[in-house]
Amino acid sequence: MSDQRRGGTPGPDRPDEESPERLYVITGGRTASTSRRSIDLVSLVVALTAPDPMTPPEQAQILRLCHTPLSVAEISAYLRLPVSVITVLLSDLADRGGVQVRGPVPIAALPDRELLEAVINGLQRL
Structure with a gap:
């Protein structure tokens, strides 16, 4: 039962999980990554090591x-x-x-028109 329900004042023992101060501490005050690595919502992330103490x-x-592998969006949702x-x-x-962070698989380039026409012509000759 929280201190507020018992009529007391809330204590500092349970800081707000999403407080700006907590997020500041987690990131060391940084608002963006320092590397040139491109990390977006659909980048896939897979652990290469286990956490150490x-x-x-x-x-x-x-x-x-x-x-x-999980996407950045999934990790964000799981960890809130x-x-x-x-x-x-x-x-x-x-x-x-x-x-390891892998970017999304790029959309394959469409085959050129000549190749498609050659395939259609070949199929029509069958």
Whole structure:
């Protein structure tokens, strides 16, 4: 039961999970990743290592979650952290070799018109 329900004042023992101060501490005050790595919502992330005892809690959670590939958006949803915070954490993990971040598979280029006409002509001759 919380202190407020008992009539007391809320104590500092349980800070708001989404407070700006908490997010500031998690990212070390950074608002963007420091690497040139392109990390977007649909980038797939897979853990390459297990968390060690010195890994910060949020990064350890990412490493445990990503034993199978997950998108950045999924990680953000599971950890209930903003995508901007997740990209900073992923950048740090990738720089240390803890995760591999893969961009989305590019849309295949359409075959040129000549190739399509050659296929159609070949099929018509059958």
